[in-house]
Amino acid sequence: MIELQHLEKRYGDTWAVRDLSLVFPEGELTALLGPSGCGKTTTLRMINRLTEPSGGRVLLGGRDTRDFRPEDLRRGIGYVIQQIGLFPHLTVAQNVATVPDLLGWDRRRTARRVDELLALVGLDPPVYRAKRPGELSGGQAQRVGVARALAADPPVLLMDEPFGALDPLARDRLQEAFRGIQQRLRKTVVLVTHDIDEALRLGDRVALMRGGTLAQFGTPDDLIHRP
Ligand code: ADP
Ligand code: ADP
Numbered sequence: 034m035i036e037l038q039h040l041e042k043r044y045g046d047t048w049a050v051r052d053l054s055l056v057f058p059e060g061e062l063t064a065l066l067g068p069s070g071c072g073k074t075t076t077l078r079m080i081n082r083l084t085e086p087s088g089g090r091v092l093l094g095g096r097d098t099r100d101f102r103p104e105d106l107r108r109g110i111g112y113v114i115q116q117i118g119l120f121p122h123l124t125v126a127q128n129v130a131t132v133p134d135l136l137g138w139d140r141r142r143t144a145r146r147v148d149e150l151l152a153l154v155g156l157d158p159p160v161y162r163a164k165r166p167g168e169l170s171g172g173q174a175q176r177v178g179v180a181r182a183l184a185a186d187p188p189v190l191l192m193d194e195p196f197g198a199l200d201p202l203a204r205d206r207l208q209e210a211f212r213g214i215q216q217r218l219r220k221t222v223v224l225v226t227h228d229i230d231e232a233l234r235l236g237d238r239v240a241l242m243r244g245g246t247l248a249q250f251g252t253p254d255d256l257i258h259r260p
Contacts, residue, residue, distance in 0.1 A: 034059040035080060035189060035221060040089035042075050042245075049075040051245040053089070057238075062215055062222040064236030066229060072245040073225040077191050080223065081110045093189070108132065111190040111220075115197045117178030119166040125151070125177050126162040132185045150180035153217075155210050172203035179211065183218070193225045208235060233257070 035057040042050040050072040057063045065073045078084035080091055082098055091098045098106060119128045126147045127134075133143040148158040154176040166174055175195060182190060195211075196204045212235060215222060226232050232239050233253040241249040241256070249256060 034092075034094060035223070036092040036095075037076070037080075038090045038092065040076070040079060040091065041087045042072070042079060042084060043087045048245050050079070050086075053242075053246055055240055055247055055250065057221060057223055057240075059221050060219040061237040062220075062224060062235055063238045063240055064232035065223055065225045065240050065242060066232040066236075067227065067242035067248075069227060071242045073227075073242055074193055076242070077193055077223060077225050080189075080191060081106055081112060104135075108136065108185050109187050109189060111182030111185075111187040113175075113178050113182045113190070113192040113195045115194040117174055117181075119174055119177055119181075121166050123165075124162065125156070125164050125166070125169070128166065128177055129180045129184055131181055136185060146184060147180075150183055151177075153183070153214060154180045156180075170203065171199050172207050175199065175207055176210070179214070183220075188221060190220045190222045191225075192222065194227075195224070196231065197226075197228075211235070 037053050037055045040050055040053040041048070053076060065076060067073055075084055079086045080098070093101070093109070101109075126144070129147045129150055130143050133146060138146075147162070151158040151161055156173065156176055161173070166177070169177065179195070196207055199207060208231065224235060233256070236253055239251065239253055239256050240247060
């Protein structure tokens, strides 16, 4: 479970996020929805402390994230962004193995895990293992990004517009694939999106932000039926 308590971020005179209190339930996907500039990305980056809050707290499993070592935050929180930033000179397998390599896993364990993850995201391991990012379509590259984020089996996954740069067909297919993955893995996921259809389709809950703060929180049904 992730809990935000009176979380704030200020840039000069601008409040990017203001007095935001919110619980992301364990094992559920919460869509963080709202128009551009409402504070979604800033909120997400304060959860893994890529952005340092100006005030308030983030609790992970009841523990203040300030008390985590940076490497434990990195291992415990997967992170997927729009332009996934695969290392172009590394193979697909080496990209997926980034975190296991940092953690010093032995080669056999890493290789097994890489194949398991490639299969999970719908990329046939023998075909894709040795490819370079330059040989992949946008949708395939995002799949590798999802596999990489899941490599060390983090309980929490943060996703910032992960389908945003894809053409509509690739987006649909990856959304469907991800829905299947989430039904199996039951991670605590926060998905940033400005796309209401995506939020309603993928979210167990939807947190609607406006002007740096929470406007509504509920299930997709709550949001559709409550004006
Ligand atoms: P969203 O993800 O909803 O588009 P952001 O969290 O990126 O919103 O931004 C929220 C507000 O904070 C915006 O007004 C944005 O311009 C501002 N902001 C975000 N990051 C910075 C930064 N590094 N420096 C200054 N202002 C920022
Ligand atoms: P998004 O794709 O979520 O809309 P942005 O384009 O708002 O992202 O932000 C991209 C990067 O620029 C982020 O690192 C953000 O923190 C930073 N940023 C956003 N707004 C500002 C701003 N007004 N001043 C400085 N940096 C900003």
